[in-house]
Amino acid sequence: xIESMIDLLTRVVLIMEDGGSGKVVVLVDMDCFYVQVEKRLxxxxxxxxxxxxxxxxxxxxxxxxxxxxARKYGVKRSLKGKEAKEKCPGIHLVQVPEKRRKADxxxxxxxxxxxxxxxxxxxxxxxxxxxxxxFLDLTEPVKDYINSNSFDSLEFHxxxxxxxxxxxxxxxxxxxxxxxxxxSRGDWFKSSCSSDERxxxxxxxxxQRIRETILNEVGFTCSAGISHNKMLAKLAAxxxxxxxxxxxxxxxxxxxFSTTLLKKVRHLGGKLGEQVQDKLKIECVGQLQEYSxxxxxxxxxxxxxxxxxxxxxxxxxxxxxxxxxxxxxGCGKNFPGPSKLxxxxxVKYWLEQLSRELVERLExxxxxxxxxxxxxxxxxxxEGQASSVARTFALPSYNTSLIVNNSWNAxxxxxxxxxxxxxxxxxxxxxLNIHLSAGKxxxxxxxxxxxxxQLMSSDQECSFVSASSSHSSIITGKEVTQMxxxxxEREDAVLTTTPTITEQDQSLETSxxxxxxxxxxxxxxxxxxxxxxxNAKRREVVLEEIKGTLESDDDTIIDNQFEAVLCSxxxxxVLKFVLEEHMDYHFALSLDKDSQIN
DNA sequence: CTTTCTGACGCT
DNA sequence: TAGCGTCAG
Numbered sequence: 108x109i110e111s112m113i114d115l116l117t118r119v120v121l122i123m124e125d126g127g128s129g130k131v132v133v134l135v136d137m138d139c140f141y142v143q144v145e146k147r148l149x150x151x152x153x154x155x156x157x158x159x160x161x162x163x164x165x166x167x168x169x170x171x172x173x174x175x176x177a178r179k180y181g182v183k184r185s186l187k188g189k190e191a192k193e194k195c196p197g198i199h200l201v202q203v204p205e206k207r208r209k210a211d212x213x214x215x216x217x218x219x220x221x222x223x224x225x226x227x228x229x230x231x232x233x234x235x236x237x238x239x240x241x242f243l244d245l246t247e248p249v250k251d252y253i254n255s256n257s258f259d260s261l262e263f264h265x266x267x268x269x270x271x272x273x274x275x276x277x278x279x280x281x282x283x284x285x286x287x288x289x290x291s292r293g294d295w296f297k298s299s300c301s302s303d304e305r306x307x308x309x310x311x312x313x314x315q316r317i318r319e320t321i322l323n324e325v326g327f328t329c330s331a332g333i334s335h336n337k338m339l340a341k342l343a344a345x346x347x348x349x350x351x352x353x354x355x356x357x358x359x360x361x362x363x364f365s366t367t368l369l370k371k372v373r374h375l376g377g378k379l380g381e382q383v384q385d386k387l388k389i390e391c392v393g394q395l396q397e398y399s400x401x402x403x404x405x406x407x408x409x410x411x412x413x414x415x416x417x418x419x420x421x422x423x424x425x426x427x428x429x430x431x432x433x434x435x436x437g438c439g440k441n442f443p444g445p446s447k448l449x450x451x452x453x454v455k456y457w458l459e460q461l462s463r464e465l466v467e468r469l470e471x472x473x474x475x476x477x478x479x480x481x482x483x484x485x486x487x488x489x490e491g492q493a494s495s496v497a498r499t500f501a502l503p504s505y506n507t508s509l510i511v512n513n514s515w516n517a518x519x520x521x522x523x524x525x526x527x528x529x530x531x532x533x534x535x536x537x538x539l540n541i542h543l544s545a546g547k548x549x550x551x552x553x554x555x556x557x558x559x560x561q562l563m564s565s566d567q568e569c570s571f572v573s574a575s576s577s578h579s580s581i582i583t584g585k586e587v588t589q590m591x592x593x594x595x596e597r598e599d600a601v602l603t604t605t606p607t608i609t610e611q612d613q614s615l616e617t618s619x620x621x622x623x624x625x626x627x628x629x630x631x632x633x634x635x636x637x638x639x640x641x642n643a644k645r646r647e648v649v650l651e652e653i654k655g656t657l658e659s660d661d662d663t664i665i666d667n668q669f670e671a672v673l674c675s676x677x678x679x680x681v682l683k684f685v686l687e688e689h690m691d692y693h694f695a696l697s698l699d700k701d702s703q704i705n
Numbered sequence: 706c707t708t709t710c711t712g713a714c715g716c717t
Numbered sequence: 718t719a720g721c722g723t724c725a726g
Contacts, residue, residue: 140726161709169708171726184726185708203709210710237712237726377724410715435712444706484720497720542710 125303125335126357126422131245131310134332134340135317137222138349140239141172143327144218145201156180156198160188161210163202167192171203175349207460209440212238213468221325223431229317235431242337243317244427249309269351270311273343274359307333307354314352338423341373360421364393372418383407383415395419432476438464439486439542447490447537454538455515461543462510469505469545479505480545485514488540495540502545514543 137143141159146152156177160168167188180195188200203210219238226233232244300308314331321327331352332343342363343355355363370380372392384390386406387398395403396419404412417423438461448454469480483502488495498517502510518538 165707169710171709187708212710239726374724379723433712434714437711439710441707441709443708446707486720494721499719544712 125306126360126420128335128422128424129246130335131249131306132334132336132340132427133243133245133310133314134236134337134344135222135226135241135243135314135321135329136331136344136348137239137327137329139172139174140218140327141203141215142174142201144215146174147218147326148214149201152199152201156182156195158182158188158191158198158200159203160191160200161203162205163188163200166190167200168202170200207464209438209460209464211464218325218327222321222327222329225321225324226317227431228320229313232427232429233431234428235433241431242340242427245310245313248313249306252309252313253306267311267315269347270315271347271351271353272359273346273353273355274362301356301358303335303358304354304356307335307356311352311354318350318352335421336423337425337427338373338418339421342367342371345371357421361393361396364396364419364421365391367392379407379411392419432472434548435544435546436465436468436472436480437542437544438468439540439544441540442537443539447539448541449537451515451519454518454541455511457541458511458514458518458543459507461541462507462514465510465543465545466505466507473505473551476548477551478548479551481547481549482545483510483513484544484546485517486540486542486544487518487538490536490539495542510543514541 142157145159146157154176156179157174158170158177159172160170162168165187167190170182170184170186170188170191173182173184173191177191177195177198180198182191182195182198186194191198191200203212204214205211215238219235222239223233223235223241226241226243230243230245230248232247234242236242310333314333318329318331321329328350330344330348330350332340332345332355333352334340334343334355335357339355339360343353346353346355368390369384369392370376372380374380375383375392383395387394389395395415398416400413400416403415406412407415440457440461442448442457448457465483473479480502482499484497484499486495486497498520500513500517518541
């Protein structure tokens with residue numbers, strides 16, 4: 108009973124020509140994006156078969172992008188450079204830039220940002236779906252366009268040669284003519300087109316302009332799918348590439364789906380798609396229509412079942428989020444087989460490299476997007492384990508050593524060494540992958556926070572502030588004096604890059620909060636002895652030194668000196684009285700780092 | 706002896 | 718929520 112009612116309701120919705128969404132959704136997909144970025148950089152490569160490889164020592168590196176010329180020879184992603192050369196001897200293999208001995212994709216991220224910026228000029232609703240794809244909601248722009256243009260004078264003569272309508276077989280000249288005719292004839296708009304198709308044709312005109320603008324302003328071609336929801340737009344975009352666009356009207360859904368393989372549909376390219384295929388013994392999306400909602404839900408669960416039920420009818424409710432910047436920033440590296448990390452030293456080295464890249468990118472992100480990540484997750488894959496382990500920790504400031512140490516602690520915890528002797532620290536099983544990811548972004552305060560946080564987050568300038576002898580007093584009650592000093596120092600530094608003095612003047616309270624954050628007092632609940640357990644040996648030595656140095660045996664002074672703070676540089680507990688020395692160490696380290704060539 | 710390196714999101 | 722799993726390119 109309920110089942111048949113739902114079926115009935117769904118059929119009612121389907122009477123509406125656009126599947127009920129009432130929206131115009133476009134997917135813009137850059138053509139072999141990394142290749143285009145490299146060709147823009149090296150124009151001599153234009154018109155030559157080309158692929159992008161990461162690394163090249165082993166088998167000529169891994170291919171991560173292939174242009175359409177090289178695809179003709181069977182070159183594809185995931186082949187090795189060597190294999191590509193065999194299939195296409197004339198291919199040009201461009202290596203991804205390397206920094207700190209790892210692949211550096213920042214060129215492509217920057218180019219992606221250029222594209223997103225252009226897209227922002229056309230509609231306010233854009234979802235960055237990946238580095239080279241974005242969904243656009245063109246519903247409003249299309250309405251505006253229709254309202255501000257008479258249909259008769261509409262750009263029917265607009266060059267829509269690169270526009271296709273899904274369901275028309277381009278290899279079949281008759282059908283192709285039909286499609287082109289409908290688009291190019293002036294009267295089609297009034298008579299021979301459903302309202303659904305009209306808005307999509309108008310959208311196609313806009314998308315044509317968008318694509319031209321991308322080409323003119325940033326020099327990249329792209330393909331696009333034009334439909335009523337994300338699923339259809341994505342499917343359509345893949346139908347004609349490169350440098351073309353495809354309309355997929357609701358009226359063509361059944362025709363198209365009757366031959367569209369399940370795995371070609373978004374979210375069905377993996378295990379679920381295979382399950383559906385196996386359980387129902389079907390190959391194409393359209394065949395799903397033969398199953399009732401009830402059956403689909405019994406076989407695949409309530410949510411997935413109803414999702415499939417609607418999906419095969421061209422309906423998809425996935426929301427378009429309005430976001431053109433990422434929610435997380437991460438970097439990682441594989442250490443396969445022979446290169447697996449077997450020593451603490453090796454792990455620490457790579458944590459250092461990854462952390463440095465991450466901090467560099469986080470700082471750029473803060474400048475561009477006035478936001479700050481609040482947490483880091485470290486993923487690592489121990490040899491022999493099926494899946495990687497993830498551990499998350501707080502990120503109070505953008506600081507390489509803090510990330511390295513917290514990550515190291517996380518890895519070391521679940522991964523015991525064979526021997527305790529540091530220099531011979533060796534694991535029975537190696538580490539095959541490490542990944543660092545920063546997330547939980549919060550917006551920086553209005554205006555003044557930005558420059559302040561920029562200053563505070565910089566490794567070098569951070570050392571400049573905290574390497575002074577004033578830091579421990581922040582905890583002991585000299586905040587005002589010390590903060591004033593810090594503030595003056597900051598202004599000296601900030602003014603060289605930030606001319607707005609007024610913003611700095613507002614920042615006393617804020618800066619107090621942030622600088623205090625640098626050294627977080629550790630909550631104590633146990634005795635002195637229990638507090639010493641972690642670094643007992645080192646601290647016992649320290650204790651003897653203090654007792655020898657101090658004239659009195661006043662325990663309170665000693666206790667006070669044993670109050671610890673969390674060093675913002677390395678995340679470790681540091682006793683107050685060695686804090687100065689400790690920060691000098693970091694300062695020296697930062698100078699040393701700066702003198703190194705990356 | 707090896708698809709790399711990303712990123713989003715769902716499930717529990 | 719944190720951590721794991723899936724999907725995509």
